[in-house]
Amino acid sequence: MRIPTLLLAAVAVSQMGATDCGNALRDPGFDLWCGDQMCAWKVEKGHVQKVATWNAGDPGVELVDSDVAIEQVSPVDSGDGSCLEFDLIADVDDNAQVALNLDVYDDGSIEHTETIPTSSWAPLTFKLPIQGVYRGMRFELTKKGSGHAVLAQIGAKITTGCDAFTPIVPAPAPLGAPCDAAIGCSTGTCEQTFFGGFCVGCTDGSCAANEVCGPSDPTSPLRELPRLCEPTGSRELGEQCLHDSECGTGICNFGYPQPTLEPGGEYGNCSACRAGDACGCDPAWAGGDLHGPFVCAAGTHAGAAGSACGDNADCASGTCNGTPRLQCDNDGRECATAADCPFDGLQNTPCSTVGIQGGSCE
Amino acid sequence: MRFLTLAAFVLVSFGAAAHAEPAVATYAIVVGSNTGGPGQTDLRYAEDDARRVAAVLTELGGYTADTVDVVVHPTPDQLRERLAKLAERVQADVAAGRQARVFFYYSGHARAQAIDLGATELPLAELRERLFKVPAALTVVVLDACQSGAFSRIKGAQPAADFSYSSRQHLDATGVAVLASSSGSELSQESEQLKSSYFTHHFLVGLRGAGDANNDGQVSIDEAYRYAYHQTLLATAETAVGGQHVTFEADLKGHGEVPLSYPRAATAQIVLPARLEGKTLVEDRRAHAVVAETYKAKGAAVRIAVAPGDYDILVRDGDSLSRCPVTAPGEIDLDRCRHEALVADVAKGGAAWADPHRYMMVLDLVVGPEHHDAYTQNLSAFGYNEDLAPAGGFALTGLRQVLDKIWLGGTAGLSSIPSWKHDVVGTDNLHQQLDWSVATAMVTLRAEDAWPVEWLSGYAQLSGGLGIGHSALAGADGMTYSSTNLGPAFAAGLGVHAHFRHAGFSAGYEYAGAYAVKDLIGNTHAAGGNRLVLGFSWGF
Numbered sequence: 001m002r003i004p005t006l007l008l009a010a011v012a013v014s015q016m017g018a019t020d021c022g023n024a025l026r027d028p029g030f031d032l033w034c035g036d037q038m039c040a041w042k043v044e045k046g047h048v049q050k051v052a053t054w055n056a057g058d059p060g061v062e063l064v065d066s067d068v069a070i071e072q073v074s075p076v077d078s079g080d081g082s083c084l085e086f087d088l089i090a091d092v093d094d095n096a097q098v099a100l101n102l103d104v105y106d107d108g109s110i111e112h113t114e115t116i117p118t119s120s121w122a123p124l125t126f127k128l129p130i131q132g133v134y135r136g137m138r139f140e141l142t143k144k145g146s147g148h149a150v151l152a153q154i155g156a157k158i159t160t161g162c163d164a165f166t167p168i169v170p171a172p173a174p175l176g177a178p179c180d181a182a183i184g185c186s187t188g189t190c191e192q193t194f195f196g197g198f199c200v201g202c203t204d205g206s207c208a209a210n211e212v213c214g215p216s217d218p219t220s221p222l223r224e225l226p227r228l229c230e231p232t233g234s235r236e237l238g239e240q241c242l243h244d245s246e247c248g249t250g251i252c253n254f255g256y257p258q259p260t261l262e263p264g265g266e267y268g269n270c271s272a273c274r275a276g277d278a279c280g281c282d283p284a285w286a287g288g289d290l291h292g293p294f295v296c297a298a299g300t301h302a303g304a305a306g307s308a309c310g311d312n313a314d315c316a317s318g319t320c321n322g323t324p325r326l327q328c329d330n331d332g333r334e335c336a337t338a339a340d341c342p343f344d345g346l347q348n349t350p351c352s353t354v355g356i357q358g359g360s361c362e
Numbered sequence: 363m364r365f366l367t368l369a370a371f372v373l374v375s376f377g378a379a380a381h382a383e384p385a386v387a388t389y390a391i392v393v394g395s396n397t398g399g400p401g402q403t404d405l406r407y408a409e410d411d412a413r414r415v416a417a418v419l420t421e422l423g424g425y426t427a428d429t430v431d432v433v434v435h436p437t438p439d440q441l442r443e444r445l446a447k448l449a450e451r452v453q454a455d456v457a458a459g460r461q462a463r464v465f466f467y468y469s470g471h472a473r474a475q476a477i478d479l480g481a482t483e484l485p486l487a488e489l490r491e492r493l494f495k496v497p498a499a500l501t502v503v504v505l506d507a508c509q510s511g512a513f514s515r516i517k518g519a520q521p522a523a524d525f526s527y528s529s530r531q532h533l534d535a536t537g538v539a540v541l542a543s544s545s546g547s548e549l550s551q552e553s554e555q556l557k558s559s560y561f562t563h564h565f566l567v568g569l570r571g572a573g574d575a576n577n578d579g580q581v582s583i584d585e586a587y588r589y590a591y592h593q594t595l596l597a598t599a600e601t602a603v604g605g606q607h608v609t610f611e612a613d614l615k616g617h618g619e620v621p622l623s624y625p626r627a628a629t630a631q632i633v634l635p636a637r638l639e640g641k642t643l644v645e646d647r648r649a650h651a652v653v654a655e656t657y658k659a660k661g662a663a664v665r666i667a668v669a670p671g672d673y674d675i676l677v678r679d680g681d682s683l684s685r686c687p688v689t690a691p692g693e694i695d696l697d698r699c700r701h702e703a704l705v706a707d708v709a710k711g712g713a714a715w716a717d718p719h720r721y722m723m724v725l726d727l728v729v730g731p732e733h734h735d736a737y738t739q740n741l742s743a744f745g746y747n748e749d750l751a752p753a754g755g756f757a758l759t760g761l762r763q764v765l766d767k768i769w770l771g772g773t774a775g776l777s778s779i780p781s782w783k784h785d786v787v788g789t790d791n792l793h794q795q796l797d798w799s800v801a802t803a804m805v806t807l808r809a810e811d812a813w814p815v816e817w818l819s820g821y822a823q824l825s826g827g828l829g830i831g832h833s834a835l836a837g838a839d840g841m842t843y844s845s846t847n848l849g850p851a852f853a854a855g856l857g858v859h860a861h862f863r864h865a866g867f868s869a870g871y872e873y874a875g876a877y878a879v880k881d882l883i884g885n886t887h888a889a890g891g892n893r894l895v896l897g898f899s900w901g902f
Contacts (some may be wrong), residue, residue: 020787020788021787023787023788025787025788026787026788026789027786027787027788027789028745028787029744029745029784029786029787031786031794031837031838031839032786032789032792032838033839035751040788052882053744053882054741054744054881054882054883054885055796055833055835055845055882056835056843056845056882057794057835057837057839057841057842057843058744058784058794058835058837059837062623087743089743089744089746091883094732121740121883121884123743151498152742152744153743153745155787197895198432342892345788346787346788347788
């Protein structure tokens with residue numbers, strides 16, 4: 001198979017420090033509010049509201065309903081450390097049951113639940129060690145019951161001194177997660193590269209005759225694109241690919257000039273032509289070192305009706321029909337919001353509309 | 363500075379003769395008693411004053427040593443006995459056809475109706491009766507009486523007025539005049555600087571010649587009174603107790619001047635030359651004792667009768683201080699005077715003209731680490747970090763001396779507390795910052811005493827009052843959230859205070875706290891902590 005070396009380089013870089021001075025959570029004090037919603041935390045269910053804590057200018061979050069859950073995905077990984085120290089300040093009465101759930105890899109499996117005791121703004125500190133290699137974690141705070149529960153602070157910081165505590169043993173790594181050996185992967189396959197291994201669902205030649213082992217749709221900003229057997233020719237013009245056979249056009253173009261030097265640059269895009277073709281084959285969009293599908297006479301308003309396009313400027317009619325393409329600025333993966341994109345520090349990189357996917361000129 | 367109070371009573375009665383003549387016998391009983399009665403603090407200089415009075419009477423008053431009876435710390439019975447003996451001697455003189463002159467002096471404590479001679483009293487009525495039974499042609503009675511004084515050996519003015527008034531009514535029939543050291547509503551005072559009572563000191567200086575207004579070589583009772591009146595009032599005007607007015611009432615019908623001393627006839631005199639001007643202090647160089655103190659006006663020479671010997675004359679005119687050596691008898695040679703630097707006001711002893719300051723303003727700069735408590739621990743728990751800069755501010759204190767070594771007043775202060783800052787994790791330079799300060803208004807009690815030299819004092823200070831805490835939290839949303847709280851405040855400190863005339867500097871330690879910064883979850887910060895205090899003071 002073709003090895004996405006630069007992608008793995010990005011993995012390696014992220015493992016050198018995915019925290020903010022050791023802090024694994026963004027806005028641990030619930031200080032950032034976008035209107036009546038938290039900016040850095042996502043409400044999974046229930047209703048929350050902004051309330052004052054020790055000072056009206058230092059807000060916390062009140063978990064209002066009887067079944068509430070908020071979460072934040074963090075890029076913290078084993079490169080940062082394997083001992084997490086939590087500092088928590090809350091005002092929780094007897095009729096509220098508040099818990100902190102840890103979901104290593106953000107794969108939906110809760111590895112550890114820590115019950116937050118009843119307290120009235122008394123600081124609570126505890127440590128949790130994590131065993132082995134991991135990449136990323138989802139922190140979930142839940143409340144059940146009708147009681148009053150206000151969270152003022154939930155800091156998670158990489159530290160030391162966890163030897164005395166029983167470590168959290170992550171479930172086998174999901175697709176796209178880093179691994180040391182096949183046994184560590186839920187798929188049973190750990191693809192080794194120069195920078196380390198990551199769990200894949202297939203390898204070149206392992207798929208059926210009408211399938212090809214290529215990047216599938218992203219599942220978590222923490223992990224690489226899942227490598228799965230995909231039907232041959234199932235990718236539209238503009239989607240990411242590794243092999244020509246993944247694309248409906250039969251062409252997976254790796255860029256111009258190639259290769260690029262950015263993470264994700266090792267993925268190509270399903271294109272209508274190859275760079276250097278006599279038709280004036282150029283990418284239909286470009287953002288930094290990322291690019292879109294290569295089409296003939298890109299951007300010259302020369303495309304006839306029905307010809308491949310990635311942007312309205314590719315068509316003589318000025319209209320390129322297709323699906324708007326939203327992708328992460330960081331690595332070009334498809335996204336709906338920034339929350340789907342890989343992290344830069346503790347923040348997700350932007351998700352931007354770049355052009356048209358599967359387009360044809362009107 | 364130290365102020366003692368004293369009440370003096372002078373009662374004078376006159377018989378037929380006013381001039382000391384060879385045919386007139388002279389007698390004096392001079393009584394001093396430092397010991398106070400129940401609830402009274404002992405005096406320090408009453409007995410010394412009595413000895414000084416006796417010395418001046420002998421030296422300048424025409425009395426001989428065997429006719430001056432110095433009675434120190436007597437019991438009532440002992441005093442009765444002395445008065446009885448005196449009466450017998452005068453009776454004998456009268457029988458022999460000689461007129462007699464009697465001088466009675468008393469310095470000590472007194473109550474409304476009696477003088478206190480230690481634990482026992484001698485009723486004033488009895489004293490009057492015994493004195494007036496003495497068949498003298500001229501009787502001079504000086505009572506330097508004091509009433510109970512709480513801290514500073516205050517002598518009561520009330521008995522002075524009481525005694526003076528009733529005495530006058532009683533003595534009118536026999537032509538008696540009354541001289542009192544203070545009015546009926548005033549307290550009289552002792553001075554540690556003079557090591558005497560104000561009144562007795564100036565009364566004696568007047569007798570030494572400073573009171574000889576008409577320069578006839580003798581000091582009459584009128585001259586002595588006028589001199590003592592002005593000098594005592596000047597000296598006590600700025601004391602904590604207040605001005606002391608000497609009163610004099612005399613019935614001298616048909617009589618001329620009554621000389622009390624004859625300074626020109628003294629064996630030695632110091633002549634203050636006509637062109638000398640200023641507040642003048644005569645100091646016995648060997649005894650290091652102040653013999654006389656007067657204001658010498660330009661234009662006429664003044665003679666001060668003293669014992670032969672070496673003296674230093676210190677003359678202060680405005681900010682100029684001169685020291686003039688002189689040997690008595692003799693006149694000051696102004697060309698031999700040398701200028702000296704003025705020293706700071708003294709707490710006790712030293713130059714008598716070092717005016718005691720009744721008021722003091724102190725501007726303190728305070729700096730030190732901020733106190734940590736549950737409030738700041740909560741800030742730490744919420745992820746805030748304290749600035750490295752220390753807390754600092756200033757305090758302005760106004761004080762009035764209310765007792766010896768004790769000052770009372772108020773302090774207003776303002777202190778800035780180090781900011782606490784919290785970076786919002788995962789953002790680019792977004793943070794929350796708490797800025798806060800505390801203002802205080804307190805009552806201040808200060809004890810200060812000279813140590814180990816006169817210009818250097820040690821002090822201890824205690825303040826209590828209210829604090830107003832103000833906090834402003836700049837939130838991550840760009841808004842500022844302010845709050846103001848009120849709470850009790852205190853400060854306790856000690857240090858040293860160097861003072862030079864009006865100005866002074868101090869350095870010390872203080873622990874302060876103002877429980878005036880509160881949060882919404884029940885924590886109160888005691889703003890303050892250990893403080894280094896550097897101050898500038900101004901006394902007036």
